[in-house]
Amino acid sequence: MKNLLIVLSTIFVLLLIGCVSEQVGGPGEITPEASTIAEVVQQLKENPEDTFQVTIIGVVTYEYDKYLFVQDETGAMKVYYGSGGIDEVVDIGDKVRVSGEAQYYSYGHDYEVVPEGLDDVEIVEEDYGEPEARELTTTPTEDDYGYLVTFSGTCTQIDTQHKNVTFSLDSTEVTVKNYVEYPFEVGKYYTVKGVVMWNYDRYKVVPRSSDDIVEH
Numbered sequence: 001m002k003n004l005l006i007v008l009s010t011i012f013v014l015l016l017i018g019c020v021s022e023q024v025g026g027p028g029e030i031t032p033e034a035s036t037i038a039e040v041v042q043q044l045k046e047n048p049e050d051t052f053q054v055t056i057i058g059v060v061t062y063e064y065d066k067y068l069f070v071q072d073e074t075g076a077m078k079v080y081y082g083s084g085g086i087d088e089v090v091d092i093g094d095k096v097r098v099s100g101e102a103q104y105y106s107y108g109h110d111y112e113v114v115p116e117g118l119d120d121v122e123i124v125e126e127d128y129g130e131p132e133a134r135e136l137t138t139t140p141t142e143d144d145y146g147y148l149v150t151f152s153g154t155c156t157q158i159d160t161q162h163k164n165v166t167f168s169l170d171s172t173e174v175t176v177k178n179y180v181e182y183p184f185e186v187g188k189y190y191t192v193k194g195v196v197m198w199n200y201d202r203y204k205v206v207p208r209s210s211d212d213i214v215e216h
Contacts, residue, residue, distance in 0.1 A: 032099055038074035040102050041111045048104040055099040056113055061130055061148045062195040062208055063087040069146050069195050070096060071131050076146030076195075077111045081118065089118050092208060095128035096121055109198035111145070133193050138172045140196045140203040149205060150193040152216075155184050164204070167192070177204045182213050189216045 032055040040054050056077070058070030065087055068079040079086070079098050090096055100115035115121055136144065136151040151174055153167035165176040165184050176192055177199050178184065191214045194207040207213055 034097065036074040037070070037072045037077050040113070041075050041077055044102060044104040044111050048106065051101050051103045053100070054102045054113060055097060057095065057097050057124060059128055059131055060090050060092050060094050060096055061146075062206070063090065063092055068096075069197075070098065071146065071148060076148075077113065078146060079121070080105075080110070080112045080114050081121075082114075086118065086121060089121055090123060091126075093127050093130045094123050095125040097124050098122075109142070109145070109203075136174065136196075136205070137169065139174060140205065142203070144196040144203060145198070147196055148193065149196055150191065151205065152189065152191040154189050155186050158184055158186060162200075175202060175204045177206045180207050180210050180213075182207070182210050184213075190214060191216065 034055045034057045037056055037058055040056060043052070044050070056070065056072070058072040058076070060068050061071050061076070062069040063086070065084045066081055068086055068090065069076060070079055079100075098113050098115055099120045100113045102113050104110070105112055131148055133148045133150040134144075136149040140149065151167070151169060153169040153174060155165060156168045156173075157166040159165070163178045163181070165178050167174045167176065167190070176194065177197070184190065192205060192207060193212040194205040196203050197206050199206075
């Protein structure tokens with residue numbers, strides 16, 4: 001009888017541990033299994049017309065009223081919330097868990113996760129720290145999409161109307177989308193950090209603030 005009680009107690013403890021390991025925030029809340037961003041993007045590339053439910057975990061590298069960009073060790077993508085206010089929920093550098101519908105938005109060349117509500121955007125760790133910016137030495141391509149990047153080059157052209165600033169990097173060019181309205185000057189050399197996004201007709205580097213820009 002004593003041995004039977006020991007066995008039953010052991011089984012109960014194991015079951016309890018298993019339940020606790022699945023819970024987040026309280027009893028009955030089950031954590032969805034997270035996919036890497038690279039897995040989600042690859043599936044969208046293979047089937048761009050498909051949509052599917054996913055959960056991703058990444059660090060916020062860019063925030064705006066209706067969207068974020070997040071990055072993990074494998075890739076980067078957009079989180080789009082059309083109702084707005086998503087930038088009031090998280091900050092750049094926060095590590096977040098996002099659940100929603102994955103989709104490819106062809107007009108904007110965007111790989112997106114679209115949460116149903118702001119409750120689907122959960123902070124895993126505040127002030128986790130943004131990832132190290134990858135060095136950009138050529139014109140950004142789809143492979144750079146969503147990543148936090150940095151480059152150094154000479155300002156060669158400024159289109160104030162469309163907020164486009166062109167930089168020369170040896171034998172190539174990089175376009176910066178100057179939403180932060182930094183006072184660039186033609187002929188000067190800068191180091192610029194930002195997130196790569198598709199805008200109008202090409203991939204561009206988009207700084208988050210003037211702190212992302214250094215004049216040499």
